[in-house]
Amino acid sequence: MKDMSQMIVEASGVTKVYGSGNTEVVAVSDVSLNVARGEIVALLGPSGAGKSTLLTILGLIRPPDAGRIVIGQTLVFDGHLRVNARTFRREHLGFVFQKANLIPFLTAAENVQLAMEINDASPREARLRTLELLEYLGIMDRADHLPAKLSGGQQQRVAVARALANRPSLILADEPTAALDSVRGRQVMELFRNVAHEQNTGVIVVTHDHRALDVFDHAMEMEDGKLRISQLK
């Protein structure tokens, strides 16, 4: 049994139903899972299995219908939201999606910086960390370009930098490498692993890319809203 204080996510009985009547879809059904700090976990499963839905629930983007969720010692949901979701996301969570979703009127650097300024970092501090992150992700030379002037892979790396900016304790990534070639995709996955291991961050990545599975500490598989944990190592 793992030490509970080392857990970044403890969820149990999480259920989410979309719609009602004959359009009712049980997207997530009684899911329980634990993710430890410093651990990178893959979430696998066929299309429509409920992976994205589970991720948005853990990310406090959509509330579940039932269940209990603790993120890093904080009870965030047990039938009701127990925290201010927006504040909690800002302070503790980082997101990467299939699309980069960068703010189109801000440069690469500004996109990263904004995430920190939103979280009350001083502009100077934010600027320094931004440059550090862009350097780390190898897109320093594109710092002052608008998203429209970046390739898909470059945009995605800016999105990763933005997710890392506030040193979140949990990173949630939904098919972050789908738009990248396999080399770039693998680089991003390895980057997540390094962040998880070096900064003691929990990382959950939804992926279809079975070639990169060796990067992960665990893989979990979903089907029809249900979760099957499969140990990799």
Next chain:
Amino acid sequence: MNLAIKDIRHNLGRFVLTTFGISLLLMLVIGMGGIYRGLVEEATLLLDRIGADLWVVQKDTRGPFAEISRIPRSVEDRVLAVPGVESASSFISHTIQREYRGRPLRLTIQGLSWPADRGQWLPIFSGRTIGQAHYEMVADKSSDLNVGDRIPLGKNIYTVVGLTYKMSSTSGDSMAFLTLTDAQDVQFDLSNEAIRNEREARVNRLQSLDLGNVQPQLSDIVGGKSSGIPALGTSMVSAVIVHVKPGCNPSSVAAKIASWPDVSVYTHAGQSELLLRGMVDKARRQLGLFRVLLIMVSAVIMALILYTLTLDKLHDIAMLKLMGARNSVILALIMQQALLLGILGFFIANLIGNWLFPLFPRRVVIVQGDLMQLAVIVIAISILASLLGIVKALRVDPSEVLS
């Protein structure tokens, strides 16, 4: 980091065009106010320039600015005899429209009581005031006449010897100043045939009377000039304007004259109130309503623009929320753009107006107080207009980033 400015810089062309459109609307609002002020100023300008203390007019009329007023010129002499009167002069004013150099020339002719009044009080901007009893004219430059122009009016030709500025009648026509007798000549000009017919008719009337038979030499006089007949000789003027002696109370002088049964008398304030209440009031309400409508149109258009600007950014706003941005960040983004749009539009409206309004045929008077008032209104409608977009933005769910 100011998101509003960054977004505008990114969509600069669109923002500039939008601002320009708003500024044109606001310029119309400013212009409407200016036209109203211009009306008031034009209406009272002549009154203020003449600066008379009292206006003596035909009994029970409201004076030459409101309706036709006719009193004998001799009232001037009677008024002069009233204690406390410093000076009195006849006022005659009528509007003519002639053709000059192929263009319509509309002038409000104002008679000056020569030789007492040579037009020293006129704001001369080039040339000089009237220097002889006949055939000279001072015109306003808005009439497009020039010094040296020779204008045929009636049977005489009048030379423009000076130009005034900003002298327009209460209805906005350019003013022209002649001596009183010249002004009357122009006003009562009849064609030669009409004069001959009138003389013939008078002789016939005389011959059908006893008087004509007992005093045949009378027909010599009757067949001559109208002014040569003593009974018809009294010339009529529109009003007599009076200056009272310094230290005298105009209203006590007015009370004295008002007791005469053949005239009415108004003080300067009374006359200008008649003017403003009578003819300007409807125009004021008309323009005022139009102004309110324009402001409402501007507000609706601004709301639509800000709403679509917000719709375009809805995905980004959802992303900001997903990242955990406070509502104040989103509010500031929309509100600052709204205010920038309004305030910039207002300034550009002023710039365009400053350049455009002087080209208008009638006076457009921009008053600082009106501008301040409009500035406050613009800020208010900017805030109001952004509400629609703000409500939409605050409702958007962060999960919409994923759809």
